[in-house]
Amino acid sequence: MHYLIVGNGVGGMEAALGLRRRDGGARITIVADEHDHFYSRPALMYVFAGQTSLRDTEPYDRALYERLRFERVRGRVAALDAAGKSVRLDEGRTIGYDRLLLAVGSTGRPAPWPGAAGPGLHYFVTLRDLEGLDRDARPGRHAVVVGGGLIGVEVAEILRHRGLKVTFVIRENWYFPLALDEREAAMVAEHLGRHGVDVRLGVNVQEVRRGEDGSLRGVRLSPAARAAPPTGAAEVPCDLLVSAIGVVPNTAFLAGSGLALSKGGAIEVDERLRAGGPEVWAAGDCANVTWADGSRRPEQLWYTARDQGRVAAASMLGDPATYIRGAWYNSAKFFDLEYTTAGWVPVRLDWDNTPLDPGPDLREWFQRAPTGFDSQRVVGRGDRVVGFNMVGRRWNHEVLLDWIAARRTLEFVLDHLAEAQFDEELSPRWRRQGPAALT
């Protein structure tokens, strides 16, 4: 049996490990064009910052591929022949397979603004992106970072550390409305401001200005849809433009392969992660899966890509394994502020600044510490706690999810919240300030 895995990220690597664990004799080939070794993509920012080396971000020793007899092919797949069970690399070579896993991940969503393409435009998703940005990010320069999500804030942090001026352009009326409410976002924006980031809310890039030689001169900003009146100059000069407006699946090569793709380009898979073609599976960022709320979208998270890789391996081995999305949780860091979320937290603002209705019988408890950047939001439906959004300190999502699963009441949770604290030892114990203010 020849298993072919396209992609050497966490999904592909977990699948390869799962296959080898069960099938010692199988031939396993991994095709990848980014790096010879599996590394942690979320760690790119630490390599950029010089906090770790690229080697430090490789979780396994480099002898792993030889030890587990993973054949490596360095190259990029240009086309899939699902009927003929083979892929063609862009150098022309063809590789046949018995079973194929597509774990091709995603790349930065192309900057759509007029004049964007050209020197000085950067993304921050792949090693190539990192190398380009590393060359260009020199002290004293001015960078415009577009996109109020996690990659944007990571890039802004390192560029500030490198001594660049940073303007952070965000389309929505507050930072990261997908995860934060207005109060939390205001706190984060204040924190970014203290680190010298010029945060511009409710603005779009209207066009990118370039000189006659094509060099980047600046961007022209315009108010976003339904935005509060923007402040600050509409013309922002810059030497670097970083587009951090999301990612798109790396699936252009699948056009004409017969595999069904979603509108966004993700590979449609069933609950066993089988893609449309015979003996083809997909996992990770590039797979369109069913979420707990029934919607179908790709999950662009580290741990879900890992889990999908494991399920794909079991499924490829013939097990009746299914991918079931568990409760939502995630964590992140905005400069120094730690962020933990668990369960269901209402999104209050759509991408086009339309207010969203959180639905009936919503109860929310919110507290911000009188000093510093530290807030907790506990979300309830009726009496029952359904979600948590915590900024500024560490929380144990396992405990938070326990409470949600056990249908704990808001009152119970608020009485016990300190038990879920996960700060470093000797940190002050979390305290509730006065009675619960429920909204």
Add this chain to the structure above:
Amino acid sequence: MQAGLMDTYHRPLRSRKAVAWVLCAALVAFYLLVYYTDVLEGPARRLRLSGKWTLYSVLYTLAMVVGGAFFLRRHGNSPYQRVRTVTVVSVQVVLAFALPLVMKVLGHQEYYFSYFWPLKIEYFYPSVILHQPFLIVLYSFLGSLVAFPLLGYFLGKRFYCSWICGCGGLANTAGDSFRHLSDKSTGAWRFEKVSVYTVLAAAVITTVIVGLNWAVGKDHPAFSAFGFGVQRWYGLVVGGFFSGVLGVGLYPLMGTRVWCRFACPMAAVLGLLQKFGRFRITVKKDMCIACGNCSTYCEMGIDVRAYAMANEDVKRAACVGCGMCAHVCPRGVLKLESRPVRFKGGEPIRVYAVDL
């Protein structure tokens, strides 16, 4: 991100470039001079210090105070790091520097209250310890045989290695910029397990021989010569060469805990107690992004990330509980703990999304 750790790999001194080799050579040369020559006696007298060891003690304490201040500037935002650093520097200044100096000035034989057998092997040599007042003898024996095993079991070896000990103190203050250079390979781990327990065995055997020599040496001149020989060699090789010359000399190339990891007999004893004790690094399930900051900054070369990725609490004899893995983790996955149970109540939920 950790402000103090950014650019670690952009600095030649911190990434084994030529300047790091020069510093290593300088440190090795300095330690060879201190341990095996009297070259430093002259400068010591000129500074009106009583001898080279007092000069060494002054330099060592100064390095810890200055290094501690730098460390606090970088990592003082963490309460654990703040309290730990202030404690270990204070212990050095008071117990390992000021108090012995005062004793010496008052005409007593000096005694380092922060050092115990088997690290300070002399403190179980009858010929050394019995010259001390009874209370100090009691302090030394109760410390090594009662207090340390109990504290090691309940708190982990960190109470000593990261909070009290001067060797660990220097590593985590003046040497802290080099912590990421520790060898993470499994080969190093295999070597460490052999070497550290070999030195522990050597320490125990040496102590027994020296004790026997004290008791019966007068009647057996041949054994007596042998006993003094063993005592001298242990001092020269383990006390001087391993802990000083290599232990500090290799900071710029192999990280800060070479001595503690590969050779310290005290770390070996406490590590065994820790392995069966309460201390562990709790891992939050399925939250690790495998970035590798924890493993990179582990000065003991523990691959913390492997545990975090496997959702397994870290329980390793080597861990000195410096707390930096938890501190640098960008997802707050790790927590040092020594309380018996962290959380009771509620059924453990299957956070894990996969149904295999």
